[in-house]
Amino acid sequence: MNFLYIAYAAAWLILIGYLANLALRYEKLRKEINNLGRETSLRN
Amino acid sequence: MKRIFPILAVLTGAFLSYALYLALVVAPTEQTMGDVQRIFYYHVPSAWTAFLLFAINFVASVVYLVRRNPAVDAIAVTSAEVGVVFCTIVLITGPLWARPVWGIWWTWDIRLTSTLVLWLMYVAYLILRRFSTGGQTPVIAAAVAVFAALDVPLVYFSIRLFRTQHPQPVIGSGGSIDPRMLHVLLMNWYAFLCLAALMFWSRYRLEILQQQLDEAEGLESLEMRSPR
Numbered sequence: 430m431n432f433l434y435i436a437y438a439a440a441w442l443i444l445i446g447y448l449a450n451l452a453l454r455y456e457k458l459r460k461e462i463n464n465l466g467r468e469t470s471l472r473n
Numbered sequence: 474m475k476r477i478f479p480i481l482a483v484l485t486g487a488f489l490s491y492a493l494y495l496a497l498v499v500a501p502t503e504q505t506m507g508d509v510q511r512i513f514y515y516h517v518p519s520a521w522t523a524f525l526l527f528a529i530n531f532v533a534s535v536v537y538l539v540r541r542n543p544a545v546d547a548i549a550v551t552s553a554e555v556g557v558v559f560c561t562i563v564l565i566t567g568p569l570w571a572r573p574v575w576g577i578w579w580t581w582d583i584r585l586t587s588t589l590v591l592w593l594m595y596v597a598y599l600i601l602r603r604f605s606t607g608g609q610t611p612v613i614a615a616a617v618a619v620f621a622a623l624d625v626p627l628v629y630f631s632i633r634l635f636r637t638q639h640p641q642p643v644i645g646s647g648g649s650i651d652p653r654m655l656h657v658l659l660m661n662w663y664a665f666l667c668l669a670a671l672m673f674w675s676r677y678r679l680e681i682l683q684q685q686l687d688e689a690e691g692l693e694s695l696e697m698r699s700p701r
Contacts, residue, residue, distance in 0.1 A: 432512070435569055436512045436516075439566065440515045440562045440565070443558060444668065451676060458682050462686055465689055468693075
C-alpha cells in the first residue's frame with residue numbers, strides 16, 4: 430500500500446513541480462520584457 | 474484565451490481529482506497484486522501521454538526541418554519538455570510498482586531500458602536547446618529529435634516483439650482487462666491529456682515570448698552598435 434501512495438505522491442510532486450517551474454520562468458521572462466521596455470524608452 | 478485558461482485549469486483540476494477518486498476507490502482491486510496494481514492508472518496514462526507528445530515533437534521537428542518556421546520550433550520544444558515530464562512519471566512509478574510485485578526495482582529488460590534511453594534522448598535534446606546558443610541550434614535539435622523519435626515504436630512494440638519481464642498489453646489485441654478497470658484507465662488518461670494540454674499551452678506561450686524577447690534584444694544590440 431505504501432508503494433501505491435509513494436507512486437501517486439511522486440507523480441503529483443513532479444507535475445506540481447513542473448507547473449511551479451513554468452510559473453517562475455514566466456515571471457522571470459515578464460521582468461526581462463519590462464526591463465527591456467524600460468531601457469528602450471529611456472534611450473529614446 | 475487568457476480568460477478561459479483559469480476556467481480550464483479549474484475544470485482540469487476537478488477532472489484529475491475525480492480520476493484520482495476512481496483510481497483509488499472505485500476501481501476493483503486486482504486479485505494477484507492487490508492495491509499496488511492501482512499504480513497502473515498513473516503509470517500507463519503517463520506513458521501514453523508521453524508517447525503522444527513525442528509524436529507531436531517528431532512531426533513538428535520534421536516540419537521545422539522543411540519550413541524553418543519558429544512557431545513550429547516552439548511546438549517541438551514544448552512537446553519535448555512536457556513529454557519528458559510525463560516520461561519521468563513513467564520511470565518513477567514503474568520501479569515503485571515493480572519492487573513489491575517483481576521483488577526488484579529495476580531490470581535491464583528491453584521495455585524498461587528502451588524507455589530509459591527514450592527519456593535520456595529527450596533530456597539530451599532539452600539540454601541542447603537550453604545551453605547551445607548558436608543560430609543553428611533549432612536545426613540540430615530537430616535532427617536529434619527525429620532520431621530520438623525512432624525509439625518510441627521500439628518502446629511500444631518491445632513487449633510484443635521480445636520476451637520481457639514487463640507485462641504483456643492488457644488492452645487491444647490479445648489483452649483482457651476488466652471493463653471497470655478499462656473505464657478508470659481511460660478516465661485517468663483523458664484527465665492527464667487535459668493537464669498535458671494546459672501545460673503545453675503555458676509552455677508554448679513562454680517559448681513564443683522568449684523568441685520575441687530574443688529577437689527584441691538582438692535588434693536592440695544591433696541598434697546600439699550601429700552609428701547614429
